[in-house]
Amino acid sequence: DVKVTQSSRYLVKRTGEKVFLECVQDMDHENMFWYRQDPGLGLRLIYFSYDVKMKEKGDIPEGYSVSREKKERFSLILESASTNQTSMYLCASRPKLAGERNFGPGTRLTVT
């Protein structure tokens, strides 16, 4: 089975801090994704990557950046955390265009 892991389940940060969320998948998937999920808004795509060192903006990239130096690892970076970035962050991976998308357990980030 595909396993997608995220570095933290819960995280509390202060406004202005730099925050790193890590995601690792163990099935050699080409594509990786970062979403945020908020009540009433559903899941929204922040960034995705279709190959090492490649990244594409999703629907809400503002305030975020990403890094993919290795195929198995995709990092989401909040350069200067703000309270409106308090959310559940979900990482996902999938093999190719028609493949099944698999999600990690999520990181609940609170910015105070």
Next chain:
Amino acid sequence: KQEVTQIPAALSVPEGENLVLNCSFTDSAIYNLQWFRQDPGKGLTSLLLIQSSQREQTSGRLNASLDKSSGRSTLYIAASQPGDSATYLCAVSPLKVSYNTDKLIFGTGTRLQVFP
């Protein structure tokens, strides 16, 4: 613009009932459709993936159907159990994507509660 709707938003049933969750989408040009389950405070668990050329997929007590022409998918859960209580999400991949674009459009989910 593709929109995905799930009805009902919430459902409460007694244990043992067979039930159907509905998902509708406005643009039939899809690559595939995926059903997920999400427990409170947790990530998404993939249940079933239906390619656009398929009509249904089955896994255990779950059966998902796809009618692309009418823009509908249903998730059938047989003999429901309290452990099935969760939010169920459907999501479609639009057909017109290239290798460096990606979209997975989610519905807002159906919150299911199965009581003993």
